[in-house]
Amino acid sequence: MRNLMDRSIKGVALAAVAVASTYGVSWAEDEYNPYGTPGGKYGGPHPLFATSEPFIFYHNVGLLELFVCNVGRVGNGQLNGLSDQVSAGWRGGEYLYIGAMWIGAIASDNLAYVSTGGYEFELLPELNPIDTMYTAYEGITNGNRPGFSTQPDDDNDGVTDEEFLNGIDDDGDTLIDEDYAAVSQQMYSCQYYDYTELAKSLNPEHRPLNVRVQQRSYAWSTSGSNEFVGFDFDIINDGFETLRQVYLGFFVDSDAGPKDAEGYWTDDAVALYSTDSLITDPTIGTTCEDRVSHEQVNCGEAEYNLDIMYMWDVPDDGNTATGGDVDGYFGGMFLGHTTDAFGVRAPAEVEMHTARFFSGSNPYPAGDPTNDAERYDLLQSGERSRRPSQQPGDYRYTFAAGPFAEVLPGERLQLQVAFVIGAGKDGMIRNAINAQRIYNGAWKDVDQNLATGVDGAETCLHALAPGEPQFWRDPCDSNNVTQRTIKEVECIPENYVDADCNCCTPITDGNETLVHWVGSVAPPPPGTNLDPNDWDFDDPNGDPNAPSGIGVYAPDGDHKVIIQWDNLSELTADVASRSILFTGYKVWRVEGWNRPVGAVGPAPTDWQLIADLSYDPRDGEGEESESYLPKFADANFDSAACQESGDCELVVTGATGADSLKQYRPVGYYTYVDSAGLKNGMYYFYDVTSYSIVPLDSLNTTELEGLPAAVEAQAVIPKWGAVEGGSLDGVFVVPNPYITGGEANGGNPAGWDLVPSDKDPTGTRIAFAGLPDRECKIKIFTLSGDLVRTINHDGRSGTAFWDLISRNGQDVVSGVYLYAIEAGNEHKIGRFVIIK
Incomplete structure (x- = not known):
């Protein structure tokens, strides 16, 4: 059986691969700008990497929205075109500039070197479209996990999880990514190196350690698990020399505050939290006898050794602390790393060997280390900041693990990290404990x-x-x-x-x-028609290549939005119970969004539930309910024809019994049309999440559900429909007059104007509506006859937008403007007014 349809996985990674292929041609043929375009030295290493549009990846299924990429760092600081987007967003605030991996070791020449993901770009993927970000989720085909699946050896070759999700045949069996471990509700996977030619050319003083880093990151949407992002790193010695006294760490420039506040990063505080906590799990009632004291031990109690380097925004006092306030505490912690019970090859326990903060521009050690000798000295120093910072400021910190005595050629070290956030210090600690609990996992009989x-x-x-x-x-x-x-x-x-x-x-x-990384996982979200990366609607009224019985439609209708999805959420078994616990779908909408500064999309609190569809509706009316899920399935669906076409397929679900094999049905199988009060030309966001209701005990249940999420590129704008027959008689301009200042002041309707951004410098537009269903040309003139802008319209909808930017790249001024529309032999002239 083949894998699920590419589009069923929301297309994030595969869309990136497809676009990367086009970049692959350009960078091979054209002169290469090593720092991205535009920008200076710190503008980004290369537009092919996951550091600029369209290669943008955020963990956004939880409440912590974190930028991840494949250049040895988290956070989007230093990257071109991303300065107006958050690095680590939570409840409207910003908490991170960059968090960069540092790998330090003594090489064969007995000198110390550090390969860094920041501020220098020394950890980079190859200039190859395959070296991009890949996405998965727990329960995906080929991602079965030992201890939780009846078939953890996905390809039946006698070896389990021999693949790393990277688009490469790692085990030499001609198959790609056929047997790996998929974790969490949103998993990203990538790999990069410190020895690429680009890394060496960007950094002439860089001496590679010849290491390869395999990075996986995990996020959950369920309550208690949705305010941290976990990372799993494998650091592999690809060289021919033994690396000695190795240290692994992170250099973090954490800036906390409102993104739109000037100098918000200058009034932060930093500290190290270090404690041993006794945590009790009331769901575990098992006891055992201690073999030394012979006393009974409560197995529901566990001691957590927590080390967290964290920062927070000092409340404004009008003097030393200014720039607005946010209430989150954001930090980094080690969840695990390679250990040695003998304490010889590696530390015997997981801990921060070094945990130190600094600020200002003073020379090291008072300020930032600036060369490999200073970086290695910091990593190996063993210094741990015992007191918090004394004054608000712009701080950085480093936390490191080690020493690892030696790493021979071909050997690897493992490192597990979490970036965690919470309301106040107590909230952060509570979520850090949850992160540690999820990483600690569960004991399973794997052998x-x-x-x-x-x-x-x-x-x-x-x-x-x-x-x-x-x-x-x-x-x-x-x-x-x-x-x-x-x-x-x-x-x-x-x-x-x-x-x-x-x-x-x-x-x-x-x-x-x-088995590590065990958290409660809601069913994965379905694939939808909402992501523009997934679909190219040559026909806005359907996909001519759709399988028998199913049509896929563009979502942006006339005063309506058409939301379609597949049944992917119904095909994934719960890893613990090995049964499909799917209950239903929820359809969500955002309206009135105005692109707050730093936002990459709507905040979790922006979403409104507009439909809850299930086999057992909450209103208790069963099949008679308006929320009965089968009512939204395509009535003309032909299962056999779809299977024969290859657009449907049988999927091994991981469940036992009758649900072990089920049919995947593609996007278009379910359709929901929203037309309640929608206005053409306005920004809306939609998402479809799935949920399951699972038993806690014989009397109680709990609901596991995903959180809705979207990025700006996924906005849906209802449009006026194209006029059949090609007539220009009904063309009009909206709004006319165009008036800035907001609806309350007689201006444009709320939600029409957005906060300007790098990609959309005006944040606004006017619409030419009632256009014909054929190609036409719209020319805009001043009253004196000067050409301002030409817009070519393809006829797929009846709407064309203009961002009020002239053909010379200038913002237009107030005045009366003329427009002339040409469609074949037909012409129309009209006027509109702009008042700023």
Whole structure:
């Protein structure tokens, strides 16, 4: 069976690949601008990378909206064309400039080097359209996870998750991305390197460590999981030298405040939060006997060692703190990294070795490190800021893990990071605990061997190499110290030990494997007709290539919006219960959006629910309900014809029983038409989310649902329909007169004018409506006859917009303007007024 239709995955990554292919031609043939276009040295490394339109990726299914890319950083600081968009947005505020990965090591020449994702661009993908961002979600075909799926080996080759989601055949079997682990409701995956020719040419002093970074990032929409974004990094030594005393860290320039406030980044504060917290999970009632004290241990209690470097906006006082206030606390934390129970090759526990902040332009160490020697010195210093900052300012901070004694050629280190936010310090800590809990995951029987993972033995010891035994001293009983010699290089049941001195890990005998990143996941969102990257509507009234019985329509109708989607949400099993828990769909709308400064799209609070469609409607009327989901399915759908055409396919869902194999039905299978009070020419946003109602116990249930999200490019603008027959008699201009100042002052209607942006410098427009259903040319003149602008209209709708910019790139002034429309042999002349 083939994968799901490309468009069913909302097309984000695959659309990027398609566009990247066109860039691939241009950069091969044309002179290359190494810093992007336009801009100076810090304008962006290359327009092909995921750092500029249309290669923009945000984690936006949760409440934290975070920019991610494939150049070794999070956040969009330094990148051209993105200065008016948020890096890390939460509840209308901005919290980040950049968070850059730093990789430091001593190379074979005994000198220290650091490869950095910021401020320099030293971690870059290849100039190859394949090296882009890829998207997935938990439950997607080929993304089954060990411990949660009946078939974690997706391709049945005897190896599980041997692929990394990167568009490459990693295991040499001629298949691409056929067996990997998909995590969370929104997953992005990419890889980049410190040794590309571009990285070296951009940074003449850069000495590569020859490492490759595989990056995965995860976001959830469910409550309690939606205010952090998790990252999983593999750092691989692709070179021929052994890297020694390796440190992994992040350099974070975190700016907190309202994006539209001048100098909002100058009144921040920073601190390190470090504590050991005892967290109780009331859903776990299991106890076990401690093998030293012989006391009963409550397995619902767990100790979390939390280190968080965080910043916040100091409340304005009119003196040292100005620029508006936001109430979020935003920080970075390590959830995990490579450890060594012996404490020789790596730290024995996950911790921040270095956690230090600085500000100002003073030389290092009072200010930022500016070369590899200073960066490495900072990473390895072991300094931890014990007190918070004393004065509001513009701060940066670094947190690092290590040392990792050596990384041989071909070996890898692992690092897990979360960027977390919350209301106040307590809210941030609460969400950090949730992030750690989700990363910690659950113990599962992956090897199908009940002799492993018994009596709290969670760690399997093995020798480094044949003839190089390891010696392990039991850390749990200081009164009766035992030592074991480990000679086997492979994991065997006899070499499982209790290294964490916790009889609760694992709780259940036989569950030897700790599977990380386990969170509650709502059904994935369906594919829709709402994303312009997914569809090219040559015919606005349908897709001529649609499978039998289904038509796909452009969403922007005349005083209406047509929302269509597929049944993808109904094909994914819950990983824990291995059953399909889908309940229904929710249709959402945003109106009156005016593009607030920094916004990439509507905020979570902007969305209004306009429909809740399910097999069991909430009004209790069952099949008679107006919200009964089958009423919105295409009545002419032909399952057999769709299957034969290849646009439908059978999908292995991951469920057991009758739901294990179900038919995918493409976009257009469901249709909802919204016409309630819609005005042509106005900006609207729509999204379709799915939800499931799952049992908590015999009496209680909870609802898992996705959050609606959209970016500005997905706005839907209802348009006046094209006039059949080509007549120009009904053409008119809206608004006429055009008056700035807002509706309350007699100006344009609310929602017509947007806040200007880099891509839309006026933020406004007028509409020529009632145009014919054929090509025509609109020319705009001053009263004195000077040509202002020419607009070519393709006839697919009856509406053409003008952004009030002249053909010379200037903003037009107040006055009376003439327009002349030519459509074949027909002509029309009219006038309109602009008052500013």
